Amino acid sequence: MGFFEDLAARIDSVDSVVSVGLDPDPARIPAFIDSDLPRWAFNRRVIDATHEHAACYKPNAAFYEDADGWRALRETVAYAHGKGVPVLLDAKRGDIGNTARQYAKVLDEVDAITVNPYLGRDSLEPFLSREEKGVIVLARTSNQGATDFQNLEVGNGKTLYEYVAQRAAEWNHNGNVGLVVGATAPEELERVRELVPDLPFLVPGVGAQGGDAEAAVEYGLADGVGLVNSSRGIIFAGESADDEQGYFRAVGNAAKQLKGRLNRYR
Numbered sequence: 001m002g003f004f005e006d007l008a009a010r011i012d013s014v015d016s017v018v019s020v021g022l023d024p025d026p027a028r029i030p031a032f033i034d035s036d037l038p039r040w041a042f043n044r045r046v047i048d049a050t051h052e053h054a055a056c057y058k059p060n061a062a063f064y065e066d067a068d069g070w071r072a073l074r075e076t077v078a079y080a081h082g083k084g085v086p087v088l089l090d091a092k093r094g095d096i097g098n099t100a101r102q103y104a105k106v107l108d109e110v111d112a113i114t115v116n117p118y119l120g121r122d123s124l125e126p127f128l129s130r131e132e133k134g135v136i137v138l139a140r141t142s143n144q145g146a147t148d149f150q151n152l153e154v155g156n157g158k159t160l161y162e163y164v165a166q167r168a169a170e171w172n173h174n175g176n177v178g179l180v181v182g183a184t185a186p187e188e189l190e191r192v193r194e195l196v197p198d199l200p201f202l203v204p205g206v207g208a209q210g211g212d213a214e215a216a217v218e219y220g221l222a223d224g225v226g227l228v229n230s231s232r233g234i235i236f237a238g239e240s241a242d243d244e245q246g247y248f249r250a251v252g253n254a255a256k257q258l259k260g261r262l263n264r265y266r
Contacts, residue, residue, distance in 0.1 A: 001132070002131060002132050002133075002134075002174070002175060002176055003086065003111050003112045003132065003133055003134030003176060004134060004175065004176065004178070004200055004225055006086055006111065007055065007056065007086060007134070007200075007225055007227070008223075008224065008225045010055050010056070010084070010085065010086060011055045011224065011225060013084075014052060014053065014054070014055060015259075015263065016053050016054065016055045016259045016262075016263070017055050017217070017220075017221065017226055017227055017228050017262055017266070018053055018054055018055055018056075018227075018228060018229075018230070018255060018258050018259045018262065019054070019055060019056045019057070019058045019088065019202065019227040019228060019229035019230070020046070020050050020054045020056075020057050020058065020229075020230065020231070020234050020235070020255060021057075021058045021059070021060065021090070021204075021229050021230060021231025021232075021234070021235070022043050022046065022047075022057050022058065022059040022060075022063075022076060022231075022235065023059070023060045023062075023063050023231045023232065023235065024038075024039040024042045024043055024063055024072075024235070025063065026038070026039070028236055028239070029042045030042075030238075030239075030244070030247060032243075032244045032247075033045075036068075037068060037071060037072045037075065038072075039063065039064070039068075039069060039072040039073075039076075040071070040072035040075040040076055042235075043059075043072065043075075043076040043079070044075075044076070044079055045244075045248050045251075046234075046235050046248070046251055047076070047079055047080055047083060047085070048248070049248040049249070049251045049252035049255070050234065050251060050252055050255040051080075051083040051084075051085055052256075053252070053255040053256050053258075053259045054085050054255060055085075055086075055227060056085065056086050056087070056088050056227050057076075057080045057085055057086075057087050057088070058087075058088045058089075058090050058202075058227075058229055058231070059073060059076060059077075059087065059089060059090065060090040060091075060231070061073075061089060061090065061091040061092075074109065077109055077110055086111040086112070087110045087111050087112075088110065088111060088112040088113065088114070088134065088136065088202070088227070089106060089110040089112070089113045089114070090113075090114045091103070091106065091113055091114060091115075092114050092115065092116045092138060093113060093114075093115050093116065093127070094115050094116030094117060094118055094119050094123050094124065095119060095123055096119055096122060096123050100122075100123050100124070100125070100126045100127075101126045103126070103127075104126035104127050104130065107127065107130050107133045110133075111133060111134060112133055112134025112135070112136060112178075113127060113133070113134070113135065113136065114136045114137075114138065114180060114202070115127055115135055115136065115137055115138070116138050117137050117138065117164055117167070117168065121167075121171060124137070124171065128171055128173075128174065128176065128177070129174075130176070131174040131175075131176055132176070133176060134176055134178060135176055135177050135178070136177075136178045136179065136180055136202050137164065137168040137171075137177060137178070137179050137180065138164075138179075138180045139161050139164045139165045139168065139179040139180055139181050139192060140161040140165075140180075140181045140182055140185055140188045140189070140192060141180060141182050141204075142182025142183065142184045142185070142204045142205030142211060143182075143184075146161075146182070146185070150164075151188075161188065161192070162191065162192065162195055165179055165181075165192045165195050165196050165199075166195055166196065168196070168199065169195075169196045169198070169199055172198075172199065177199060178199055178200040178201060178202060178226075179192065179196065179199050179200075179201050179202070180201070180202050180203075180204065181201045181202075181203060181219075181220070182203065182204055182205040182211060183203045183204065183205040183206045183211025183212050183213065183215060183216040183220075183228070184205040184211040184212075186211075186212040186215035186216075186219075189201075189203070189212075189215050189216070189219045189220070190215065190218075190219050192219070193219040193220075197222065198222055198223075199222055200220075200221070200222045200225045200226040200227070201219070201220040201221070201222070201226045201227075202220075202226070202227045202229060203216040203220040203226065203227065203228045203229065204229045204231075205229075206228050206229070206230055206233075206258070206262075213228070213261055213262055213265065214265045216228045216262070217262050217265035217266055218265060221266070224266070228258075228262055230254075230255075230258055233254060233258070234251060234254045234255050234258065235251060237250045237251050237253070237254035238250035238251050
């Protein structure tokens with residue numbers, strides 16, 4: 001089975017399209033986490049608190065790009081898999097030749113990856129050729145600066161993000177392509193869905209960025225498959241708690257509440 005078939009099964013089993021972003025900012029990891037691998041210890045507790053509500057976990061590579069970080073990431077991926085939850089690495093890779101092939105080797109350990117299409121089809125081929133792995137192409141991102149380039153018109157009345165979405169659909173020969181389309185721009189989200197009705201979306205921006213949850217569900221899912229991500233809004237939900245138990249109870253409740261909020265629109 002490929003990534004999106006596995007994801008569909010996971011969504012059905014937990015009745016959830018929540019992606020939990022595992023971005024353990026060392027400056028925000030609570031003091032009670034006592035470990036030589038604090039990012040792993042923190043992630044393990046987050047997974048324990050949220051796995052019943054998580055369709056997927058999405059660690060961002062930026063929080064792991066050092067020796068101890070990669071160790072923590074491997075432990076995190078293995079633990080999530082042990083709970084039956086797929087892992088999508090948010091790495092936004094995109095390069096050519098040997099570099100792209102090296103980047104793609106991380107798919108030996110995770111189930112899917114985000115990629116940047118700016119260098120063109122050949123830069124993504126090492127990822128696309130892994131039929132069983134998900135390849136999530138950046139189209140319309142959730143940050144404020146996305147409009148600097150992504151909204152530029154490139155001809156025939158289309159913006160760059162619309163063109164990227166259509167090209168990504170053309171690259172979907174193995175049925176393993178999805179798109180990143182942010183919930184902070186619901187009109188653009190709707191437009192991308194009109195252009196590519198069959199591609200699942202990873203929709204960031206619903207948590208701390210305050211994106212549109214209803215639009216995320218209405219336009220983010222293709223045949224019920226897609227992901228709506230929250231990172232900081234879940235994993236740091238316990239920061240006002242008095243103790244460890246209260247902290248991770250709040251983390252679990254945040255994931256459960258987002259699941260319920262999204263399910264109202266499914």
